[in-house]
Amino acid sequence: MNSLIYCCPATKSPLKKEGQAFVTESGVSYGILSSAAGNDIPVFISEDQLAGGDVISSAMYTKDDAEESYDNFLSWLFSTFEQNEQEFRLDLIGRLGINPDHKVLVTGCGLGDDLKYLYPILREKGELYAQDLSGLMVAAASRRMAEIYPDSKNLHLSVSNASALPFPDGYFDAAYHFGGINLFSDIPSAIAEMARVTKVGGRVLIGDEGVAPWLKDKEFGKIAIRNNALWASDAPLQYVPEYSKDVKLSWVLGNCFYIVDFTVSDRLPFMNIDLVHKGARGGSMRTRYFGQLEGVDPELKRRVQEASARTGKSASQWVEDALRLQLDISK
Template sequence: MRDLVYCCPITKQPLRKEGDAFLTESGTSYKLLSSAAGNDIPVFISADQLTGGDVISNAMYAKDDAEESYDNFLSWLFLTFDQDEREFRLGLIERLGVKPDYKVLVTGCGLGDDLKYLYPILREQGELYAQDLSDLMVAAASRRMTEMFQNSENLHLSVSNASALPFPDGYFDAAYHFGGINLFSDIPSAIDEMARVTKVGGRVLIGDEGVAPWLKNKEFGKVAIRNIALWASDPPLQYIPEYSRDVNLSWVLGNCFYIIDFTVSCGLPYMNIDLVHKGARGGSMRTRYFGQLEGVDPNLKARVQEASAGAGKSASQWIEDALRLQLDSSK
């Protein structure tokens, strides 16, 4: 395993391995657990550091029957919507455009239900990293992947918080999350972190429970939400980084789960805010936004419109000329 891929989730300092721990240059230590495949599993967070929804999730995962309950729910889910799980998950992965040499991150991996479909694509040339806040879930995912794939050298698991990922900027070609983000204690940071660790041009996909708005107040939606309250959740579109492009929003599984996917960008879309409008009002996007002046008497505004029209100018140009003339004459 390439130790230096991981970094301190707080300071982003590089790590080095010493014995059964990862260390930062400043001395912060993160212990390592042994996985079922023999790989080290770094632990970047402990239960006493969790807050909000993360506490609820961790408590659910700590129950004796957590694995069975998790499996039962997924079985019920896909039967309820008459959806083949393999086809469904591969369909989501296809949206990322994953290639065999990609580096892919899965956040909130749970028992690894998506890993078993991603890993065959990546295990020869690529790298698959996955994290969850529950050490029990990560251990179970490791065990299950080892049972399914004898050699899982290119699979790297960690116990960490999705809101403070232990990876450097722009390392991954794609980042993926399905199921769980509604309960994250810090949803904005979790989305920001997925974008941060994904390179410019890479894709990010996020999905979770949330009945489509056109169904939420219909009987169909009410039945779904009465069954599982989290299905009333709205897609967290307001937290998509402003430096994003090709943003898509869709609903799947009976329109009861939202999917958001977007491309990481390094800047805002192109927009020429200095292009002058033709017509009576005139001005540009820049002047209309940044150049607003104090309000004037409505009758005076009407006189400006008449005067500018008589002068063959836009109101914006006439006002600018009048202000310049007044300012120049007052020097």
């Protein structure tokens, strides 16, 4: 494993492996998960650093029966919606456009239910990274993957907070999360971090409980939400980074889970804000937004409109010409 891929989640400074720790140049040290036999799984978070929904999640995952309960829930979930789990997960993974030589990140990996479908795509040439804030879940995911793929050398796990990922900018070709983000203490940062560590042109996919809007106030939706209050959650569209493109929103599993996926970009969509409008008002998007002046008397505004009409100019052009004349400014 190339430990230099990891960086300090707080400062983003590089790390190096020293004994049983990952250390920054300034001496900040991160330990290794003791319960993960045979694997160097770095731990980038401690219980006292958790807040909000992360505390709830951590408490759920540290119970003695957490692993069994998690499995039981997933079995119930896919049976309830009569959905083949393998087909479902492969469909979501397919939306990422992954190639065999890609580097892929899974956040909130839980017991690794998606890893076992991602790994066969990447096992020869690619890299698969996964993280979760629960050491118990990460250790279990490591164990389960080792049972299925004993030679999984390019699978790397960490215990970390998805809102402060221990990876450099633009390292991954795709980032994936399904199930759990509704409970994150800082959802905006978690989505921003997935976008930060994904290359320009790479795809990010996020999904969790959330009944579709047209069903929420119907009996179907009310039944779902009464069973699990998290199903009342809304898709976090407002947190999609502004530098994104090809944003898609869909619902799966009986329209009770939202899926948001987008392509990471380094620029806003193209929009010519200098194209001048034809007509009486005139002006451009730029002048209408950045060039607003103080309000004038309504009668004076009417007279400006009449004067501009007589000259055949738009009101915007007439006002600009009048101001230039008053200020003795040439074009």
